Amino acid sequence: MSLTAHVLTLFPEMFPGPLGVSLPGKALNAGLWHLQAHDIRAFATDRHRTVDDTPFGGGAGMVLRPDVLDAAIAATWPGDGPLIYLTPRGRPLDQAHVRELATQPSLTLLCGRYEGVDERVLEARGVHEISIGDYVLSGGELAALVLLDAVVRLLPGVLGTARSLDEESFEGGLLEYPHYTRPAVWQERAVPEVLISGHHQRVSDWRRAQAEAITQKRRPDLWARYTARRASLNGDCGS
Ligand SMILES: C[S@@+](CC[C@H](N)C(=O)[O-])C[C@H]1O[C@@H](n2cnc3c(N)ncnc32)[C@H](O)[C@@H]1O
Numbered sequence: 001m002s003l004t005a006h007v008l009t010l011f012p013e014m015f016p017g018p019l020g021v022s023l024p025g026k027a028l029n030a031g032l033w034h035l036q037a038h039d040i041r042a043f044a045t046d047r048h049r050t051v052d053d054t055p056f057g058g059g060a061g062m063v064l065r066p067d068v069l070d071a072a073i074a075a076t077w078p079g080d081g082p083l084i085y086l087t088p089r090g091r092p093l094d095q096a097h098v099r100e101l102a103t104q105p106s107l108t109l110l111c112g113r114y115e116g117v118d119e120r121v122l123e124a125r126g127v128h129e130i131s132i133g134d135y136v137l138s139g140g141e142l143a144a145l146v147l148l149d150a151v152v153r154l155l156p157g158v159l160g161t162a163r164s165l166d167e168e169s170f171e172g173g174l175l176e177y178p179h180y181t182r183p184a185v186w187q188e189r190a191v192p193e194v195l196i197s198g199h200h201q202r203v204s205d206w207r208r209a210q211a212e213a214i215t216q217k218r219r220p221d222l223w224a225r226y227t228a229r230r231a232s233l234n235g236d237c238g239s
Pocket residue numbers: 085086087088089110111112113114115116117130131132133134135136137138139140141143
């Protein structure tokens with residue numbers, strides 16, 4: 001089963017954009033996933049192709065109309081996967097959520113613009129709301145590209161068998177350990193000796209210790225969750 005992504009946007013020309021190159025682009029060309037960008041404006045009904053209007057209650061900016069969005073959703077959402085609105089007030093995206101999304105047959109992503117979208121269409125359609133971080137973008141397209149990039153690299157066959165995801169940041173609850181390549185000495189900085197020892201267990205222990213130290217220092221929130229999970233696993237084994 002391969003993923004089909006539908007993107008509802010006022011700027012379909014932004015797709016595939018960066019998803020058309022490198023890993024996601026090769027996977028797209030190989031048919032490991034499919035992408036359809038739908039122009040919301042095509043679902044406007046007046047002769048000016050109006051998609052937005054001023055907010056009830058006053059205030060700056062424009063709001064995307066529910067009738068236009070609903071027609072766009074009705075025509076494009078296959079219904080076999082979630083309908084998602086990218087928005088700063090949504091559930092913050094993390095790797096566990098990305099893994100869940102990567103199991104879906106389809107993802108339909110609604111990209112807002114201006115002040116956002118009329119609330120009623122979100123309620124009526126049971127839309128899931130996802131944020132890519134605590135900052136405000138000018139539109140949902142970059143957020144959709146970020147989400148799809150993260151999802152696509154987890155799809156079967158995309159990374160190939162040589163790459164392991166197990167030790168990447170967030171897998172197992174830790175940030176990743178540091179990497180080194182040739183030359184072994186650069187600007188008088190030598191790579192850690194253990195990495196050229198050829199001793200697999202020592203390398204693996206060193207990497208885990210580094211990952212733990214980096215996580216503890218940089219992300220106390222992840223570290224607290226990791227240690228709590230480890231304690232509960234140890235408790236379970238002991239009982
Ligand atoms: C200028 S923003 C609207 C911001 C909105 N008025 C607010 O304060 O939450 C326009 C669109 O960009 C998208 N967007 C902005 N920041 C985002 C974020 N952090 N994550 C996901 N989508 C975002 C949403 O689709 C939003 O409708």
